[in-house]
Amino acid sequence: MTSVTLENVVKYYYPAVGAADSKPVKGLNNINLHIADGETVSVVGPSGCGKSTLLKVIAGLEYADEGRVLYNEHDVTRVTPQDRGVGMVFQDYALYPTKEGKNNMSYYFEVHHRSEAEKEQRLRETAELMGIGFEMLMGRQVDTLSGGEKQRVGIARCIVREPNVFLMDEPISNLDAKLRERTRTEIRRLLKKFGITTLYVTHDQQEAIFMGDRIAVMRAGSLEQIGTFDDLYYSPANLFVAALIGTPPISVLPVELMQTTLRAAGQAELPLPEQLAGGLPQGKLRLGMRPEGWQVAREPQPGSLAMNVTRIERLFTERAAFAHGDVAGSPVNALVPLDFPDVKILYLTPDWERAYFFAADAETALHLPGAPELF
Amino acid sequence: MSLFPTVGRKQVKVRISWWLVVAFLVFGVFMHLVPFYIMISTSIKPATEAMAMPPTLWPKEPTFAAWGLVLKLSDIAKSVLSQPLSKYFLNSMIMTFGTMILSIPVTSLAAYAVSKLIKGRASKNLFIFFIGTLMLPGIVSLIPSFLLTRNFPFPLPVAPNIPGTDVPFPTLRIWNTYWAVIIPAGFSASNFLLFKGYFDGIPDSIINAARVDGGSEFNIFRRIILPMSIPVYAVVSYFTFGATWDSYLWPLVVIQDSAIAPLTLAIRRISDAFGAAGTTNPLTAVGASAGISELVSQGLSWNGLMVLGLLQAIPTFIFFIIAREYLLKGVKIQGLK
Numbered sequence: 001m002t003s004v005t006l007e008n009v010v011k012y013y014y015p016a017v018g019a020a021d022s023k024p025v026k027g028l029n030n031i032n033l034h035i036a037d038g039e040t041v042s043v044v045g046p047s048g049c050g051k052s053t054l055l056k057v058i059a060g061l062e063y064a065d066e067g068r069v070l071y072n073e074h075d076v077t078r079v080t081p082q083d084r085g086v087g088m089v090f091q092d093y094a095l096y097p098t099k100e101g102k103n104n105m106s107y108y109f110e111v112h113h114r115s116e117a118e119k120e121q122r123l124r125e126t127a128e129l130m131g132i133g134f135e136m137l138m139g140r141q142v143d144t145l146s147g148g149e150k151q152r153v154g155i156a157r158c159i160v161r162e163p164n165v166f167l168m169d170e171p172i173s174n175l176d177a178k179l180r181e182r183t184r185t186e187i188r189r190l191l192k193k194f195g196i197t198t199l200y201v202t203h204d205q206q207e208a209i210f211m212g213d214r215i216a217v218m219r220a221g222s223l224e225q226i227g228t229f230d231d232l233y234y235s236p237a238n239l240f241v242a243a244l245i246g247t248p249p250i251s252v253l254p255v256e257l258m259q260t261t262l263r264a265a266g267q268a269e270l271p272l273p274e275q276l277a278g279g280l281p282q283g284k285l286r287l288g289m290r291p292e293g294w295q296v297a298r299e300p301q302p303g304s305l306a307m308n309v310t311r312i313e314r315l316f317t318e319r320a321a322f323a324h325g326d327v328a329g330s331p332v333n334a335l336v337p338l339d340f341p342d343v344k345i346l347y348l349t350p351d352w353e354r355a356y357f358f359a360a361d362a363e364t365a366l367h368l369p370g371a372p373e374l375f
Numbered sequence: 376m377s378l379f380p381t382v383g384r385k386q387v388k389v390r391i392s393w394w395l396v397v398a399f400l401v402f403g404v405f406m407h408l409v410p411f412y413i414m415i416s417t418s419i420k421p422a423t424e425a426m427a428m429p430p431t432l433w434p435k436e437p438t439f440a441a442w443g444l445v446l447k448l449s450d451i452a453k454s455v456l457s458q459p460l461s462k463y464f465l466n467s468m469i470m471t472f473g474t475m476i477l478s479i480p481v482t483s484l485a486a487y488a489v490s491k492l493i494k495g496r497a498s499k500n501l502f503i504f505f506i507g508t509l510m511l512p513g514i515v516s517l518i519p520s521f522l523l524t525r526n527f528p529f530p531l532p533v534a535p536n537i538p539g540t541d542v543p544f545p546t547l548r549i550w551n552t553y554w555a556v557i558i559p560a561g562f563s564a565s566n567f568l569l570f571k572g573y574f575d576g577i578p579d580s581i582i583n584a585a586r587v588d589g590g591s592e593f594n595i596f597r598r599i600i601l602p603m604s605i606p607v608y609a610v611v612s613y614f615t616f617g618a619t620w621d622s623y624l625w626p627l628v629v630i631q632d633s634a635i636a637p638l639t640l641a642i643r644r645i646s647d648a649f650g651a652a653g654t655t656n657p658l659t660a661v662g663a664s665a666g667i668s669e670l671v672s673q674g675l676s677w678n679g680l681m682v683l684g685l686l687q688a689i690p691t692f693i694f695f696i697i698a699r700e701y702l703l704k705g706v707k708i709q710g711l712k
Binding site: 014056059060061080081082083084086087088090091092094095096097098099107108110111112157161 | 495496578580581583584585586587588589590591594598599602603
């Protein structure tokens with residue numbers, strides 16, 4: 001039963017040795033994060049944003065240069081990974097190649113001088129938890145296992161010792177799509193069952209949404225925002241978060257606000273509700289619209305934007321389709337009905353209830369729609 | 376079999392070049408085997424036939440007389456060889472295994488540290504420092520190294536006096552002991568390169584997983600890394616064995632006492648004695664010792680030298696076969712992804 005707290009954690013790293021500028025770069029920049037006991041937080045961000053470093057700092061594989069790492073109220077900033085009692089799952093599985101599945105799992109008991117009986121019992125319990133067919137995997141040499149089987153052993157190796165904290169570093173990104181689907185449901189089931197505090201690192205936002213009770217978005221060593229999916233989707237902290245979360249991504253159009261009229265590219269003029277216009281600065285802005293924020297028509301409407309359609313992607317399970325294209329050069333995606341005919345040009349009217357506004361020259365959010373009240 | 380594509384083997388040009396390559400390789404193998412054939416066939420010839428001109432391809436009357444005589448060398452010619460041949464064999468063994476026991480752990484742990492434990496600039500600098508020792512030809516450091524074995528830690532013929540007194544600094548002398556061969560070989564830069572290259576290929580995540588599991592750094596090395604690295608240990612063991620077993624120049628410089636000389640030095644001494652006795656060339660016979668004349672009269676000539684050469688070569692060959700087994704056995708690091 002452990003909560004994890006990071007206080008102003010800074011981690012420097014040095015660019016390639018011998019490089020002209022070998023000034024230290026902040027790999028982690030003042031990270032403050034609290035993971036409650038039993039909570040799963042997924043960390044998402046582009047590659048190289050420091051999410052794996054964050055995981056290593058929590059595991060103790062790297063030490064924070066500044067700030068503190070707390071497990072419950074214990075300061076573990078300088079505690080070695082050997083003494084932290086965390087379980088970690090790696091992208092490349094990191095199984096011990098010369099040991100068979102079972103011995104991979106029992107290395108922990110070996111180095112901690114636990115009794116044979118305890119080891120056997122834990123192995124049995126874990127095998128039961130891992131589900132059907134797992135006993136078979138335990139007897140196999142790891143180089144004979146498939147990717148999915150390897151990761152099952154990797155996860156079992158992690159839970160067999162009842163870790164305080166569970167750390168997962170892109171555990172399923174090496175699997176093929178179908179297996180990924182299955183494994184992620186499996187992992188989610190196990191996490192719910194144990195209620196272990198978990199940090200789940202991924203670059204796939206779908207996976208992050210599926211796994212995490214909360215989602216942390218990182219960029220270039222900084223934590224941009226942490227919150228539930230609704231927070232990130234409807235109230236992003238800035239343009240970066242807005243663009244990262246959501247598939248297809250938010251469409252961003254350069255606009256200019258004059259009184260209560262919004263002038264978009266292509267000389268279209270959109271009348272803005274007075275209440276909304278009053279809260280925005282005059283002049284150049286950026287308008288963000290999610291695909292579902294557009295009202296779509298095949299004929300020109302007053303106050304609509306003409307969109308050149310390049311492709312209509314039909315999603316049969318969603319009973320809908322996405323129209324991909326552009327408005328005066330800016331890429332735009334719009335949600336359309338599944339039976340929408342293939343057309344060259346679409347007319348989009350923004351639903352102002354669902355509009356995002358950002359500053360033209362910065363990523364600052366000026367107006368956000370906020371989560372809709374569903375019930 | 377990827378030298379030639381499987382497709383199109385029936386084309387005439389491909390066939391001809393295929394057979395040309397085969398012929399070239401067969402020729403190469405043949406050229407390597409000829410010296411061994413001559414050594415073996417000469418070693419079982421009688422003395423006169425071994426010297427015959429033109430030489431015979433296979434002895435008319437194969438005999439193991441030369442083998443018998445070589446093994447009794449020290450009884451017959453005490454002045455040439457003060458110890459029995461087995462003693463020199465043992466000396467070589469002590470030096471070789473001593474070197475291996477010291478050098479392989481030292482070198483591999485250093486390589487592991489540079490590859491996995493030390494990060495960033497320090498690792499790079501250490502690597503360059505270790506590899507730098509390869510840049511200097513061994514022959515350049517021969518004399519300083521010799522002086523070091525006499526007056527460690529001073530590479531001088533005589534240790535300097537402690538300032539203000541007439542007393543020289545205390546020095547450590549390993550010269551003319553087994554240690555003089557073993558200790559300087561304690562770290563091998565070329566083996567370091569082999570080890571480092573191999574350890575670099577082991578993903579960090581495996582070591583991190585073991586750390587999270589609670590293994591101490593040494594336990595991780597012993598229980599996780601070592602079993603994965605059997606192939607590179609096999610290769611390095613073989614190289615170290617061969618290099619030490621066959622080393623001649625360094626023992627010649629640092630070993631003076633015939634009782635601790637390795638087999639290479641003993642064989643050279645016998646060969647010289649034979650030369651002096653005119654066995655290898657009857658025209659240059661000068662001042663042969665009584666023992667050598669005795670040996671010659673009993674029927675020992677080039678055949679005996681070939682026996683000694685084979686005795687020197689056989690252990691390396693046996694060790695190669697053993698190392699090869701492990702080389703094939705341990706290839707399990709692949710297939711992690």
